[in-house]
Amino acid sequence: MAIKRAASRQFPFFWLPVAAGVVAIFLLLQTTTTVLDRLELRVQDGHFALRQAFRSERVQEGVSLTEQNPHISPDILLVGIDPSTLARFGRWPFPRSRHADLIDSFSRISNPDNRERALFLDLFFIEPSESAVDDALLLRSIQNSGRVFLETIVERSPPLQEHYREYFARHEALFQAAGAIRNVQGDWSRMPSFFGVQAPLQPYARAAGGYGHANIWDDHDGVLRRQPMIVRVSERLESYRLDQLMEDYGALSVDPDNFERLIWFDRAGNDHDLAIPLSEERLRALLNRLDADAPRLPVDTTGDGDFDSYTFLIHHHRDQFIPAITLSLALEYFNKTLEDVQIHLGESIVISEPQSFNPTSGTWEPYRIQVRPPVIDEEGQEVREGRYRLVEEIRIPIDHQGAMSINYMGPRSSPARDGEQTFPVRPYHGYAGRIPDADPGRWPATRAVENKIVMVGAFAQGMADDEKMTPYGLMYGVEVHANALNTILMDRFIHHLPGWGNTAILAGGTFLVALLAAWFSTIWAMAGTLAILGIFFFTTTIIFDLHSLVIAFASPALAMALVFVSVVVYRVTREERDKRRIRDVFGKYVSPAVVNEILQSPPELGGVDKELTVFFSDIRGFTTLSESLSPQELVNHLNLYLTAMTDTILEYQGTLDKYVGDEIMCFWGAPLPQEDHALLACKSALKQLQVLDRMNSEWPPEKRIQIGIGINSGIMTVGNMGSLGRMNYTLMGDNVNLGARLEGTNKEYATRVIISEHTYGLVRERIVARELDNIRVKGKNKPVVIYELIDVPEGLEPGSTVSGRS
Template sequence: MATKRAASTRFPFFWVPIAAGVIGLILLLQATTTVLDRLELRVQDGHFALRQVFRSERVQEGVSLVEHNPHISPDILLVGIDPSTLARFGRWPFPRGRHADLIDSFTRVSNPDNRERALFLDLFFIEPSESAVDDALLLRSIQNNDRVFLETIVERSAPLQEHYQEYFARHEALFQAAGRIKNVQGDWSRMPSFFGIQAPLQPYARAVRGYGHANIWDDHDGILRRQPMIARVSERLESYRFDTLLEDYGSLSLNPDAFERLIWFDRSGNDHDVALPLSEERLRALLHRLDAEAPRLPIDTTGDGDLDGYTFLLHHHQEQFIPAITLSLALEYFNKSLDDIQVRLGESIVIPAPQSFNSREGVWEPYRIQTRPPVIDENGQEIQEARYRPVEEIAIPIDEDGAMRINYMGRRSSPARDGYQTFPVRPYHGYAGRIPDPDPQSWPATRAVENKIVMVGAFAQGMADDEKMTPYGLMYGVEVHANALNTILMDRFIYHLPGWGNTLILAGGGLLVALLAAWFSTIWAMAGTLVLLVVFFFSTTIAFDLNSVVIAFAAPALTMALCFVSVVVYRVTREERDKRRIRDVFGKYVSPAVVSEILQSPPELGGVDKELTVFFSDIRGFTTLSESLSPQELVNHLNLYLTAMTDTILAYQGTLDKYVGDEIMCFWGAPLPQEDHALLACKSALKQLQVLDQMNSEWPPEKRINIGIGINSGIMTVGNMGSLGRMNYTLMGDNVNLGARLEGTNKEYATRVIISEHTYGLVRDKIIARELDNIRVKGKNKPVVIYELIDVPEGLDPGSVVSGRS
């Protein structure tokens, strides 16, 4: 069982400032570095790894019953260009006519209500095909389908000057066909800047149902965890020389409310905003920074054709906000457009009043999410209806960059029919290789894709650079988009516990572990800390799995570990200090063997009542002795005597209390308990007389010493007494005074050792003693029987027992 440390009674809350210091250090580290944030990302990857997407039950050999994860939308379907497709159609890339076949296979359905909700091609059409016929076929298929979504790529660097107008004209065609984001609130100037864009050819752009960028951001470790729901693309409208603008800045008209800005680039290519409205004071202040950081533009200041000066360029840009392809697909699914959303940077993108299409009734209904599937009996009859949660609005949480955390639902899907699939995957050739005739009379009523978002992309290794690193390992890009889309459709966003909540957990965990480390043994405290960390980790995992709530683990766990280590180090340091102090203090009083025992079991601090035996001795005729010797001779002679007597006391495991001139005070039974404390005191007294007799035989008569010894046993108060600055380990009490009185009584009875009736009662069967008298000593009203100690029949060997413990 864990034991409390006695030392903690001196300062029972020493662990509080230690824990507070560790907590403050971790909070400072959290505020000033990204180390803990990076650790937290790895912990979140662990939460993903522990997530169970499917639960399979083996019902018979070769047959498993698979239960689908209710948090995965049934309306997301992946169409993979997989190895079987490549085996059938040949090497990649396919002719664009093949993609036209794929689109036509979805278009040619006799009942439009049974068609897909959207058809996303995770393919790029940024260059004309080698065959104009293929382009014409694909363009016609896109127009006939009217539900095709194509993607763009936003880039940090601007396109080459010869392509600049064309690339932005392509995206303008997308804006004209499918709309643009206008309602953006918040500080959009802090969003990452993209100056280039790759968009599909203009004919394709004008024919699509929707568009969106396909960028997904990786973190420091190269893992994709965030997708920007909107990206800011800066189109350059005009450039100005700084010297010219300084002279005529009033002619420049910029409207920040229309997302316009004036920028300059430093030598590293980073963009910087120019503060608006323009003024001569601001421009001249800017000049110093331009001169230090911006690239210089050589100019001819005299007009003689020679470059003899330099200036800088400022650029007028128009900002455009590009939706993520997953956001555009979700809006199509919810029967909403880009005009309907509200973007609040650092907060959310709100999709109000989402709807879902009821393909059986052919009507749009308020959106709801199934929370419990229906219960079906063995005959296939529904015995309990499904439960649904109505969704009045979809609020996508985004950071200041406009990015959403992707809530991955499981590891990568396999294109094999019997392989593991987080999302259902069907082969590309299953559609592109089975095209209904152009005659509508021959079209099937359905292709089993009612109201689904069909996402077409690479699903074969080595086919393209489309394998991305995710918390579940490598995953094809189209499935990364599927996880992001599912996050939106299922309203299954990743939320973070507020900062104050994480701080409370961090502080509470640190204080709790510090308390364990302070009040329990190191082994038990370590076990408790490990249990606490394991329980905390799985609690955070459960919270993440059930509610997609991220509770910070890395910082609290590090706090707990450091609190444990810090308190243990403090305890070890204090123990070493206490041992040194005990060795210094008690080494003067007791034998080295007793000191070792004390270090194992430190004595109680302060005064405690114990049954002890006290010993007093004093020199008879000390005045005569001192008159016969010089002061220096007297000191040397006394030192010889006191050394011999002290060595004998320590040999019998006695504790030396003090010297008072020529008087010696010592005791037995403390600081460690001794069962035979009275017998040890008696043996020590007789042994001291033997040693003294031997010394006297070697001294001349004038130097010989005669002593009297008084011994008493009983309850006495023992402990460190005095002040904080100076204390002494000593005895107090009435029984101590009696021992001192018995020492002086030897003079009246001409004896050498007198013991009290209390001591005699403890050793009567082991000693030879003579009863002297029944006396009343000074300060005592009750008479005391006293005895002269004569001998110990068993001998004077002190024995090997140092302490006695129950």
């Protein structure tokens, strides 16, 4: 099938500025709005949806093995408080002694090397239990374990005044027990500020093996895609009245190196930092802003008990950095502490020389990641060896807010054994309901949790408000943490193509689609554009799955769609303009039916040689006629004649060339080919005589008109001739001149219509003609046989003789 090109000959590169304009629009949108970023998040969710958490491989006939996704750590184990657990232990919440049983079931393993690496309880112990005995039992179990990690929650609002010091004291207990983050580099003032914290009770905090916040940030659509690896919690040390501070600001000591700062709150509750060191000029400038935006503090300056003025409060805060619970668990797994990490806000969190524990040898070894797990058949034989990659450094990419993108590995796991599980899930009651007694001699050697990070949390609907929206739909909070932890353990971080790379793809795709839309038919251009978009989407999905690299898709895809529509609209607009121009030009020369055909297949510019039939007519005795009429009467009378003759020519689908005084020149066979061009010319000539005879019968003798007509057929040059500024669609050649000579020859033979032997040869079977003579006309050396056209026996109906397009 031939592909029809649709290029503009006059402006062959019009698509370039169109494409450049679209690229500029999208670059402007990227820098001034978040619309495209939000669309990219939805596309990224689509990449997640195409992943498979498990893979099946057929190794031999009748044997099908299930191979776990190699990007999922085998050392993450979920213990779910599932429906079967609720059915066994009763309604939630359980007494804390039940959690003590769970912890003891892991602590009471006779071989310490076969124990869990860490036990994370996605549960809150913020308030004392109704039973002091339960609290005592749980506290003892946590102390005996030494591997229990507890979580905190940070909040935007500060705690109530009566709880303020207690809540921050709890967190101070966590710092003292498990360490704190000190090495933070970068502009930490850009991090979101949290002024409240809910931490475990102080006894639990002092007994914990580790801690971390459980906050996960949702995006504009409520989907959890990021977890802050560190958060900033601001503890208020003191508050000052601005009027008093202005009097003695030099006595105030603020230590930025210890993450201290001065802040004020606007009426919306947003915090703002004060530039330090303080100066009178800065404080006076601040006063104007506070007066406009900050809540006022009424004061009594006279001491009479009535408020007669106002001032503002300035607060002295010290920031503390709390790690995510997943970061703390990862550090425990790597045999590192919070003091070992290097944090560069806006860049990365670096964990150097991570290690992993080998339960078989009981030693710490350089950390290796399983690239491909071994395949074991039903008989326990290794069908295929595993492959590993040595990791010398874990570099967690974070943004300026300290957040890491979570690389989700699959849909939510089912607590049922036969259900689909991205991460292995075991029931809570399987451990809490089988507790070894206190005699170490009766403890089991293992519980199949060697070196695993055990994560305990809700896995039943309605148990708590713990179902979160993720790219895979609703997922329990503990499994969201598992995906975040897996992202770190497997060094499987989500990276984004640099801005210049996405810009190059945006520009390249846009210009390519613009080229297709400009130079090919709309159908082929649309097919090519859809193919490009499809290939682009699946390529980005495959790259995301294999390398966790996010390539912007929404922006280039929308840009390609917009430039396709823009170029097509431009083409349609231009083609409509061209059609109007052609209609205006050729509508004066040819019939509407022929104009419509021309619009479907415009004529070639310049001259081409074609077999045509040319027609000339002229008034006999025009001078006598002009002398008998006034100039105005002559013009009006001549217009009536020319109108009637022209209408007849157009009725027979002829093309009017020009008027030369009272002479008419027209032709058939162009701009579109006509198979019976000679016959149409003959019919038109006879029809014009009939019309003229009817008009003469209605005119007085002095106004009657007699004409002579000459018709010739042959090869002639037809086309737009002249200059670029002014051109005429006309004929040239010897055969045109012969037609003009035949018109004048009517005077010598007293005839009305003479046709040449060339025309006669084309229509001899369909007309009645009388041979007149064999003459040599001026300018021609070879004699020409001429005929008088008398009649067309089949009738003078014009019919439809326009051929198909060429």
